[in-house]
Amino acid sequence: MGGAWRPGGTAAWAAYFLLGMVAVVAFVCCPRLVGVVVFALIMGSGVVAAIAGVRRHRPARTAGWWLMIAALAVSMLANTMFAVGYEVYGQAVFGSVVDAVYFVMYGLLIAGLAVVVPRRSWAWTAAELVDAGVVTAGVAAIWWTVVVQPYLHQPGASSGMVGIWMAYAVCDLLILTGLARLIFTTGSRRPASALLTASIFALLTGDVVYFARVGLDGYISVSNLDNVLWLTWAVVFGTASLHPSVAGLGRVRRATRGVRPGRLLAFAGIAFLCPLAVVTGVRFVHRYAASTAWYDTLVPTLLGAIISTLLVVRLGMLARVAQRRAALLDRQAIELTKALRDQETLQRQLTHRALHDPLTGLPNRALLLERLERALARRRETGSPALLLVGLDGFADLNDTLGHEAGDRVLIELSTRLLGLLTESDSLARVGADEFALVLEDPAGTDPALRAAQIMAAGRVPYLQNDREVVVTASIGYRVMDAPLTAAEALRDAGAALRTAKADGRNRIAAFDVELRSSRLDTARLVDDLRRALTDAEFRVHYQPVVDSRTGEVRSLEALLRWTRPDGTSVPPDEFIPAAEDSGLIIPIGAWVLRHATEQATEWHQRFGLSLSVNVSGHQLSDPQFAETIFEALSASGLPPTALILEITETALVAVTGSTATDVHSCLQRLRDHGIRIAIDDFGTGYASLSYLRHLPVDILKIDRSFVRSDGGNAPGPQDHAFIRAILHLSETLRLSTIAEGVETPQQAALLQHMNCHLAQGFLFHRPMTQEAVEHLLAATTSGPEGSAPHGTHLTAA
Structure with missing residues (x-):
């Protein structure tokens, strides 16, 4: 894998380098003919090592590496041909086929360096070329002074030899350009x-040493240093x-459109090479040459102009980069x-949304509490502020009947x-779905009760919704904050x-007082006690019989919930049932009564043919799992469904409205x-008895005790008599x-019998009793299923 330096890989490249340098030292010590063979072997080992490394590490831009390997192989061939020719002819042959092979080597190496450079955008490529051109032009000035100029002043140098000499110089400069471009593109870290840079510099240094000595000595020869x-x-x-890091050599490491300060200093130093080359060349001519030629000053001057032009171009690129x-x-x-600005605007919007109601635009509960705190802080200066809480009556019914869009329009109009x-x-402020709050910071100017009456009057004005008038009433509770x-x-x-206002009926106003808080605290404690009672099994079920008033025979039993605290105190049902209703505990409590009563009534139904009646609250009716709770209780106890009667108060049915009423009716029909x-x-x-009877699946009507007893308590009055009939x-x-419920006197029972209402329930016959008392009563009054109530008699419980 590219860049993963494994121990085996590290040993391979290090071992080859040490053995190769030992072989180079051995070459210097060898005789001439043996040295030719050792030279070829060392060059060949480089080719083999390069092939193995490329095949093993698979560097990026692999084609460039294969071209450089081919250049090394051709160099091995050219040097061998040169050495053999030197041994055969006694001197080197200039302008022969060997030079052609060398030029092939240079071409392959130049192409390889060009291909290894990663491809990037045109702007980056131009910057790399300019940087490489500056380096090449500066080195060319030195090359001219050290290598080319001495050779041109040698006597007898032909134009062909000069051309070949210049071709070698150009090839070395192109190799230097390619190497500089590669370094500027990928870095040298x-x-x-x-290692690749060091190898190319070794090649170019060898060429410089070789050509400089030839130019100075005037004949072609090779030294051990070359x-x-x-x-x-x-x-x-x-x-x-062979080095593992060769895998990532063809990847771009950093951008080159910008220039670091160190590179600019290097370019400035290169610019001084041309004047130095001119001075050095003139002194050389005056010392070694017979006369000065036109190119002695022209070529360094041109190279200096080229460097200056490239530096100007590079500075222009930097200026454009700076401008961009x-x-x-x-x-x-x-x-x-x-x-x-957008963030500030968004922050203001989010703050507004966090503190305001999205429908009406009014402040919400959080902002209301802030304003209340400020009003309370100024209470000593401005007087006691007041807080009015306005709650719409029956707003859920409005949403159910006319839709939520109509309800939203009513809220907007009301606000x-x-x-x-x-x-x-x-x-x-709007503090709830159908609740508004009004803070009166100057209650001395307006009495809170008077302001509440104004709000109620404003709310009662009809709202026009879908071409129909809708009247919505409001209940208001207020608190004068006259205490800390x-x-x-x-x-x-x-x-x-x-x-409290809502509990007293719709369209009411209630003021807060200390007794109200005490009442709420008592209710909260009662709810906590109810939870504990349900967990600790403090509830008991009593049963009140329904009898045939003519014979006194028990026809059914009504299950009634009783609660006795651990200290023996009994809590009346009319005290804890409302608290259970308000807190929602009526649902688990009702489920417990249903399970316990059906389990006991199963035996009474099997022995005496009696049915069981269980009271159901409006909250239980609204529970989606109500029917499943009943079916599970019947299945667990074994009581037949026909032996169970569910008693629902008429007020509970009236309280169920809107879409919930449809669900309740479907549930009752299913049961x-x-x-x-x-x-x-x-x-x-x-409120609507007759209309409910038209739609509800009803089997039994229980006449309320208020019709059975007159004001005197002995018998129904004339109006009650008419209602009963x-x-x-x-x-x-x-x-x-x-x-008939609540029968307590013989006169009431006689009148009901006269009206052919024979099923009755009340203290005249039996009070609510424990399970044990019921069993004693049934054993004393019923002889078994054959003596039980005739088939078809509807049995119920109050």
């Missing part, structure tokens, strides 16, 4: 890059190919400024009306007053389809069974 440098090229090149960077920084500064009632010191308290406590107290009977308890006290007639028409 990788070991393989440093050969050692060329052999070093082969060995170090092979080492570079400046423009980029300007754009980034503009974008940053815009982003900061507009309320804003019209504000003074400069007032604050209005926090904003959260003020909101809590106003909420308690609002709940009735399974054989479970439905009874309406406290019939006649609701109407209910009995309605039941007969709809083929429903009827049971």
Whole structure:
């Protein structure tokens, strides 16, 4: 893998380098003919090592490496031909086929260095070429002075020999250009890059030494220094190919459009080489040559002009890069400024959203609490502020009947009306789905009760929705903050007053007082006790019989929940049932009663044929799992569905409205389809009794005790008498069974019998009793299934 330096790889390149340099030293010590063979072997080892390294590490731009390997192989061939020719003819032959082979070697090496350079954008390539050109032109000035100029002043130098000499010089300069470009592109920090650079410099140094001596001596010869440098090229090149870091050599390491300060200083130093070359060349001519030629000063001058031009071009590139960077920084500064403005705007929007209601635009609960805190902090200077909490009555029904869009329009219209009632010191907020809060910081100017009445009057004005008028009432609770308290406590107290107003009926106003808080705390403690009672099994189920008033025979049993605290104190149902309703605990408590009562009633049904009646609250009806809870209780106890009657108060049915009413009706129909009977308890006290009977799956009507007892308590009054007859007639028409509740005197029982209402329940017959008392009663009054109530008699429980 590229760049992974494994121990085995490190040993290979290091071992080859050491053996190769030992072989180079051995070459220097060998006789001439043996040296020719050793020279060829060392060059060949470089070729073999390079092939092995490229095949093993697979560097990027592999084609360039194969071209350089081919150049090394051709160099081995050319040097062998040169050495053999020198031994055969006694001197080197200039302008022969050997020079052609050398030029092939140079061409392959130049091409290899060009291909190894990674491809990048045109701008980067131009910068690399200019940088390489500066280096090449500076070195060319030295090359001219040291190598070329002495040869040109030799007597008898032909134009052909000069041309070949210049071709060699150009090839070396092109190799130098390619190497400089590679370094500027990939950097020289990788070991393989440093080794490759060292090998190429060894080759170029060997050429400089060779050509300089030829130019100065006037004849072609080879020294050990030349050969050692060329052999070093082969060995170090092979080492570079074997090094594991060669895998990443063809990858771009950094951008080259910019120039580091060190490179600029180097370029400035190179620019001084041309004047130095001119002075050095003139002194050489005056000392060794007979006369000065035109090219002695012209060529260094041209090279100096080329370097200057390239430096100007490079500075222009840097200026364009600087301009582009400046423009980029300007754009980034503009974008940053815009982003900061957008961020500030977004922050303001988010802050507004976090503190305001998205529908009405009014402040929300968080901002209301902040304003309440400020109002409370100024209480000593401005007087006691007041907080009004406005809750819409039946808003959920409005959403269910007309849709949420209509409900939203009502809320927006109401918020507009309320804003019209504000003074400069007032604050209005929306704190719930159908609740608004009004802070009166100057209650001395407006009495809170009077302001509440104004709000109620404004809210009662009809709203036009879909070409129909909608009237929405409001209940209001308020708290005058005349004592030290926090904003959260003020909101809590106003909420308690609002709940009191709603509990007293719609369209009411309630003020907070200390007793109200105490009541709420008592209710909270009662709810905690209810949770504990359910966990610790403090509840008990009592049963009150329903009898035939003519014979006193028990027809069914009603399950009634009783609660006795651990200290023996009994809690009346009318005290803890409302708390269970409000807290939602009625659902698990009702499920417990259902399981416990059905389990006990199974035996009574099997022995005496009795049915069980269980009361159901409105919260239980609204529970989606209500039907499943009943089916699970019946399945666990074994009580047949036909032996179970569910009693639902008429007020609970009236409270279920909108889409929930549809679900409740479907649930009751499903239960009735399974054989479970439905009874309406406290019939006649609701708001729409007759309309409910048209739609509900009902089997039994239980006449409320208020119709059975007159004000004196002995018998129904004339109006009650008429109501009872109407209910009995309605039941007969709809083929429903009827049971009278609250029968406590013989006169009441006699009157009901006279009206043919024979099923009754009340203290005249039996009070609620324990499980053990029921068993004693049934054993004493019933002889078994054969003596139980006749088939078809509807049995229920109050």
